[in-house]
Amino acid sequence: MMQLRAWQSECIAQALKSFERQSHFLCHATPAAGKTVMVASVAKALFERGNIDFVVCFSPSRAVAQSVATTFSQILGRSFNGQIGAAGGSYTYQSMSTLPSELWRVLSDHRVLVVLDEVHHCSGSSWDEFSMGNSWGRIILDRIQGKASFTIALSGTPWRTDDNPIVLARYSQPDGELHCDYEYGLQRAVLDGVCRAPNIVLTDNREIHLKSSELGLKTYSSIRDTIKQGHISYPDFLYRNEVIDHTLSEASKRLSKIRRRVPTAAGLVVAATVVHAEQIATRFSALGEKPVVVTSRTPEAHEVINNFRTSSDRWIISVGMISEGTDIPRLQVCCHLSRIRTELHFRQVLGRILRCQAGEPSDIGGWLYVLAEPSLTEFARRIGEDLPEQNVVSFSPRASRQNADGTMERAVVPEDSDASEWDFSVNGTDTRTARPDQTWQKETTELSMSNHYWKEVLSLFGDRML
Known part of the structure; x- marks a missing residue:
């Protein structure tokens, strides 16, 4: 069994507790801290509790998507290739517009955890039943929000250079500060030896x-x-x-x-x-x-x-x-x-x-x-x-x-x-x-x-x- 780092254990506990009252969780952890292991462990806990049937992960590149699939397969002890019998599948944001309709129906017909890795790539917000944002953000709003049982967004740098809101994120009013459900900064990561x-x-x-x-x-x-x-x-x-x-x-x-x-x-x-x-x-x-x-x-x-x-x-x-x-x-x-x-x-x-x-x-x-x-x-x-x-x-x-x-x-x-x-x-x-x-x-x-x-x-x- 993989030994979790202290921050990973803390974040997992916080996510599971948060999911008792909300469906979305945003984790800001410094790059290289080990976010994928953490979120795969959350998925494992949700499976063991009988809260989910399937996991869908999205990442900004093929290399990262493949790495995510490998980590989830190791943590869950099951295949993670998106096929029948698998625990889930890992895809790129670029592929969302071409994914088969059957995959999107899974979100409506089953209990699904959706993981949005490096979510700062996706901008979007809803206003008066209209979705605004970049193409990836709009797909998340139209096809994932309200349909997935749970969503976890991960980012090492949770801001955008165009100052548009990150999809599904919550911002304080009126100062517009991003609300993160869990934060793990570089200073602590260095002190922890992570x-x-x-x-x-x-x-x-x-x-x-x-x-x-x-x-x-x-x-x-x-x-x-x-x-x-x-x-x-x-x-x-x-x-x-x-x-x-x-x-x-x-x-x-x-x-x-x-x-x-x-x-x-x-x-x-x-x-x-x-x-x-x-x-x-x-x-x-x-x-x-x-x-x-x-x-x-x-x-x-x-x-x-x-x-x-x-x-x-x-x-x-x-x-x-x-x-x-x-x-x-x-x-x-x-x-x-x-x-x-x-x-x-x-x-x-x-x-x-x-x-x-x-x-x-x-x-x-x-x-x-x-x-x-x-x-x-x-x-x-x-x-x-x-x-x-x-x-x-x-x-x-x-x-x-x-x-x-x-x-x-x-x-x-x-x-x-x-x-x-x-x-x-x-x-x-x-x-x-x-x-x-x-x-x-x-x-x-x-x-x-x-x-x-x-x-x-x-x-x-x-x-x-x-």
């Missing part, structure tokens, strides 16, 4: 050089200042080899250090696009790494993820395939190189490296490497606020290389043929392949925080800096 302590490393550069035939040479003292001028954007940084190389190098060193104590530890790179993932894989090769790449174009992508879960491979690069709910406990280092800059996504990515493994050293933690873009810096600060006793945030400065005369080298990348395009060089060495008639010189830029930006960032984090 989650690893997060370490967030922000990378910036005090000398970012832009060159244009129209405006000449411009030098900026931080990523924030560069983006603020409007000449280049945050995604431009993500595709620069200098940025990629520095981030991968620092993260790879960290992973090697961790693997000396945890030999199976692995790293994740969250890439922006398929092309970006391929670029990152190429840059990794220069470091002697052989990463696994998984994208929507990867044949048998979910099998690739499953194989990586139990392999000894060091790195996996993903574009949207390893996100919320994906359970790979050996992941302990992550490079956030995604274009998505929402707090919801930031925390979900962080959650991929916080799931503890039995017997692992408690002092290693999970390591997230991100660029010091303003929004991401603010999200890191808020994680630090969640853990006031921890030193969560640090920076990754690296001194520039000195010439023989003591001066600092500075890299300037010449403009492309299109004069409207800006190029820049940050975070390390820009190595190019030269034609026979050309010789390219390796140049290095300084990687450190500008004084005014450093002071401003320090003011955000107070005394909790490493």
